[in-house]
Amino acid sequence: xxxxxxxxxxxxxxxxxxxxxxxxxxxxxxxxxxxxxxxxxxxxxxxxxxxxxxxxxxxxxxxxxxxxxxxxxxxxxxxxxxxxxxxxxxxxxxxxxxxxxxxxxxxxxxxxxxxxxxxxxxxxxxxxxxxxxxxxxxxxxxxxxxxxxxxxxxxxxxxxxxxxxxxxxxxxxxxxxxxxxxxxxxxxxxxxxxxxxxxxxxxxxxxxxxxxxxxxxxxxxxxxxxxxxxxxxxxxxxxxxxxxxxxxxxxxxxxxxxxxxxxxxxxxxxxxxxxxxxxxxxxxxxxxxxxxxxxxxxxxxxxxxxxxxxxxxxxxxxxxxxxxxxxxxxxxxxxxxxxxxxxxxxxxxxxxxxxxxxxxxxxxxxxxxxxxxxxxxxxxxxxxxxxxxxxxxxxxxxxxxxxxxxxxxxxxxxxxxxxxxxxxxxxxxxxxxxxxxxxxxxxxxxxxxxxxxxxxxxxxxxxxxxxxxxxxxxxxxxxxxxxxxxxxxxxxxxxxxxxxxxxxxxxxxxxxxxxxxxxxxxxxxxxxxxxxxxxxxxxxxxxxxxxxxxxxxxxx
Numbered sequence: 212x213x214x215x216x217x218x219x220x221x222x223x224x225x226x227x228x229x230x231x232x233x234x235x236x237x238x239x240x241x242x243x244x245x246x247x248x249x250x251x252x253x254x255x256x257x258x259x260x261x262x263x264x265x266x267x268x269x270x271x272x273x274x275x276x277x278x279x280x281x282x283x284x285x286x287x288x289x290x291x292x293x294x295x296x297x298x299x300x301x302x303x304x305x306x307x308x309x310x311x312x313x314x315x316x317x318x319x320x321x322x323x324x325x326x327x328x329x330x331x332x333x334x335x336x337x338x339x340x341x342x343x344x345x346x347x348x349x350x351x352x353x354x355x356x357x358x359x360x361x362x363x364x365x366x367x368x369x370x371x372x373x374x375x376x377x378x379x380x381x382x383x384x385x386x387x388x389x390x391x392x393x394x395x396x397x398x399x400x401x402x403x404x405x406x407x408x409x410x411x412x413x414x415x416x417x418x419x420x421x422x423x424x425x426x427x428x429x430x431x432x433x434x435x436x437x438x439x440x441x442x443x444x445x446x447x448x449x450x451x452x453x454x455x456x457x458x459x460x461x462x463x464x465x466x467x468x469x470x471x472x473x474x475x476x477x478x479x480x481x482x483x484x485x486x487x488x489x490x491x492x493x494x495x496x497x498x499x500x501x502x503x504x505x506x507x508x509x510x511x512x513x514x515x516x517x518x519x520x521x522x523x524x525x526x527x528x529x530x531x532x533x534x535x536x537x538x539x540x541x542x543x544x545x546x547x548x549x550x551x552x553x554x555x556x557x558x559x560x561x562x563x564x565x566x567x568x569x570x571x572x573x574x575x576x577x578x579x580x581x582x583x584x585x586x587x588x589x590x591x592x593x594x595x596x597x598x599x600x601x602x603x604x605x606x607x608x609x610x611x612x613x614x615x616x617x618x619x620x621x622x623x624x625x626x627x628x629x630x631x632x633x634x635x636x637x638x639x640x641x642x643x644x645x646x647x648x649x650x651x652x653x654x655x656x657x658x659x660x661x662x663x664x665x666x667x668x669x670x671x672x673x674x675x676x677x678x679x680x681x682x683x684x685x686x687x688x689x690x691x692x693x694x695x696x697x698x699x700x701x702x703x704x705x706x707x708x709x710x711x712x713x714x715x716x717x718x719x720x721x722x723x724x725x726x727x728x729x730x731x732x733x734x735x736x737x738x739x740x741x742x743x744x745x746x747x748x749x750x751x752x753x754x755x756x757x758x759x760x761x762x763x764x765x766x767x
Contacts, residue, residue: 245663246501247494247537249528250447250545251288252402253277253507254319254380255302257295260338265513271301273514277507278305278314280521284529287312288507289542291319291380294326294364295340303371315541317378318368320388321347322360330359343617344412348381349388350614357388365396377543378402380449382413383621385609386431386442393444400546401444402505403432405452408630409466416631417599417623420576420583421454422503423447423549424556427603429610432621434556434580435603436765441556445549447542451489451504453479454563455572458585458596463635472504474520475512481520488567490527494536496562497575497663500553503545556580558688560669562661575661577669579688582764585629586671586684587640591655593673593682595641595706596629600764605733624735625717626728626764632710639710641753645677646703652677654704678702689765690740695758706760708750721746738763 255274259265274290281288296302296319306316323340327333336346345351352360369375379392380402392398405421408414415432418424424434425441435441451472461467472480472489479485493502506524508517531537540548558579566572573588574596585597601623609619625631632639643654659673671684680697695704710716717730723745725738742760744751753760 245498247498247531248501248503248545248548249532249537249539250402250503250505250542251281251286251507251528251539252291252380252449252505252542253288254291254293254509255296256293256319256321256340256509256511257299257302257323258338258340259511260340261342261511265511269513270510271305273510273512273517274302275305276514276518277510277521280525281314284525286525286529286532287314287539287541287544289315289317289378291317291378291542292368293319293321293323293340294367295323297364297368297371298325307372312541315378315543316372317376317380317542318364318392320349320379320381320384322349322351323347326360326363330356330363332356332359342411344619345614345616348383348614348619349385350383350609350619353613354387354611357385358391361388361391361396365392378541378546380542382411383415383619384431386426386429386607387610389426389431389444389446390428390442393442398444399550400447400542402447402449402542405448405450405457405471407457407467407469408461410469412617412619414618414620414622416621417597417625417628418583418621419448419556419578419580419601420585421448421452421561422498422501422559422578423545424578424580425553427605429603430605430607431610432607433603433605433623434601436555436580436601437603438555440603443550445546445553447503447505447545449505451480451506453489454492454561454576455566455570455574455587458630459633459638462630462633462638472506472524473512474506474508474517474524476520480524481517483523485567486520486523486527488565490531492563492565494531496564497560497661497669498562499560499663499667499669500557501559502561503559558667558669560661560663564658564661573659575659575669575671577686581689582626583623584686584691588659588673591657591676592653593643593656593659594629594638595627596638598625598627598641598764600624600626600735600737602733602735605731622731624728624730624733626726626737627708632714632716634711634713637709637711639708641706641708643682644705644707647677654678654682656682689763691762691764692741693760694755704755704758706753707747708752709748710750712749716750718751721751726751736766738766 324334378400382404423445427433427435453470474480561576577584654677656675669686673682717728720727740761
C-alpha cells in the first residue's frame with residue numbers, strides 16, 4: 212500500500228489539473244503565418260545500465276517529475292516509450308488515462324532485450340538495453356526482423372492503451388521500418404537526432420538541419436525532392452541544436468560535444484541566460500514557413516540533473532504560449548498539421564540576429580528539399596560554412612543492410628563542409644573576397660538584415676564596409692543568387708572556397724559553368740547560371756558576371 216498510494220495520487224493530480232486546449236484554437240494558431248512550434252518530447256527507458264546509481268526507481272521518478280512540471284504550467288507534450296517501459300505496470304498506470312489531447316504516448320524506437328526475445332530473435336546485447344547501433348537500434352536487424360519487432364511493439368501497445376501510437380522517434384530509424392510503421396500502423400510523425408559527428412558512435416551529417424522533412428523512400432535521412440518518391444511521414448529534428456556553436460564544436464577531435472536545448476547541459480539548455488537567448492531568437496528570427504524546436508529530455512539523465520533546466524524552460528515556454536508567440540503541441544499533432552499543410556518539404560530557415568553575451572557572431576540556416584546552406588558572420592566577415600545537396604536517389608546502406616558495429620553514419624552530398632574539411636586551426640568555408648590595390652582581401656561589413664517577407668525567398672542584405680555597396684543574397688529552394696548593389700562596377704569581387712588541405716574533396720571536374728562531384732558513389736553537380744567557376748589550389752573560386760552570380764542547386 213505504501214507504494215500504491217503515492218502513484219495513485221500522482222496520477223490523479225496530473226490527470227485532473229491538465230488544462231485541455233481546444234483543437235480548433237490550436238489549429239488556428241498553427242495556421243498563422245510563420246508559426247513558432249514547440250514539441251515537448253520526453254522519451255522513457257526502464258533501465259540505464261551505464262550507471263548503477265540510476266535505478267529503475269530513479270528513472271521512474273524522473274518521468275513523474277517531468278509530468279508534474281508540465282501539469283503545473285499546463286503544457287502539452289509527448290512521452291515516447293521504449294518497449295521495456297511500455298510493458299512495465301507502473302508506467303502503464305502512470306500514462307493509461309491521461310488526456311490524449313494534452314499528453315501523447317508514442318513509441319521510442321530503441322530495441323531492448325524483452326522486445327527482441329518476444330519477437331523470437333536472439334538477444335546479442337551486453338545488457339538488457341544496449342545503446343550500440345548493431346543491437347539497440349533497428350539498423351542492427353534485417354528488414355524481416357524489423358517487421359517482427361514492430362509487430363510485437365504495436366500489438367502490445369494497442370493491448371495496453373487501446374490504440375496504436377501515432378508517432379515514433381529515435382536517434383535514427385531506417386526507412387524500411389518507418390515505411391512499415393506508416394503503411395501498416397498509420398504513424399503520422401517521427402523524430403530523429405540533430406546533426407552530430409561521432410557522438411555516442413552516431414554520425415548524422417549534412418541533412419535538413421532543423422524543422423522537418425519528408426524522407427526519400429530509400430533513405431530516412433535524405434529529403435525527397437518529388438512527392439512520388441517521398442514517405443508522407445514528416446521527420447522532425449530533435450534537441451534544439453545551438454545554431455551558432457554546435458556545428459564547430461569538436462573540430463580536430465574524434466567526436467562532437469553537445470550544445471543544445473536539452474536541460475541537462477549547464478552551458479546550454481540548463482543555463483538561464485542561454486535559454487532566454489535561444490527562445491528570443493526563436494520567436495524573432497526569420498523562419499520562412501515555420502520555426503520548430505523540441506524541448507524535453509530522456510529520463511536516463513535523471514531529474515536531479517535536468518531539474519534546473521526544466522524549471523528555467525517550462526515557465527518560459529508557458530509564458531511565450533500565453534503571449535501567443537509560440538504554439539505548444541504534441542509530436543503527432545504537429546505531424547498532422549505538417550502533412551495537411553505541405554505536399555512536399557517546404558523551405559525553412561533558422562536565423563540568429565544577435566548572439567549571446569558580447570559575441571558578434573550571427574548566422575542563418577536555410578533548408579529546402581534540394582539543399583541546405585549555412586552562412587556565418589564572424590569578425591565582420593562573411594563565410595558560407597556549409598552547403599549540402601539532397602538527392603532522393605541516394606540510398607542508405609541501412610535501408611536493407613545491417614549494422615555490424617557500434618558506429619552508424621548518415622550523410623548527404625557535400626559542396627561546402629565547414630566541419631569535415633576543417634581543422635581546429637583552419638576553418639573551411641567559402642569566403643567573400645575582393646581585389647583592392649592589386650591585393651586579395653577579405654571583404655568586411657556591418658550587420659546583415661535577414662528577411663522572409665517574400666514567400667519562398669530568404670533575403671539577406673549585408674552592408675559592405677570595404678567598398679561602397681551592399682551584398683544581396685536571395686536563396687530559393689533550388690537556387691542561390693548573390694549580387695552587389697551600389698556603384699561597384701570597378702570592384703572585382705568573388706567567392707573562394709578554402710579547406711584545411713588534408714581532406715579528400717568531392718570535386719571530380721571543375722568546368723567554367725559546372726562543378727561535377729562524386730561522394731559515396733553518388734554523382735551530383737552545381738551549375739553557375741550567372742558567373743563562372745575557376746580552379747584554384749585544389750578547390751575553386753566563383754566569379755560574378757555583371758556583379759551577380761547565381762548557382763543552381765536543384766538539378767540532379
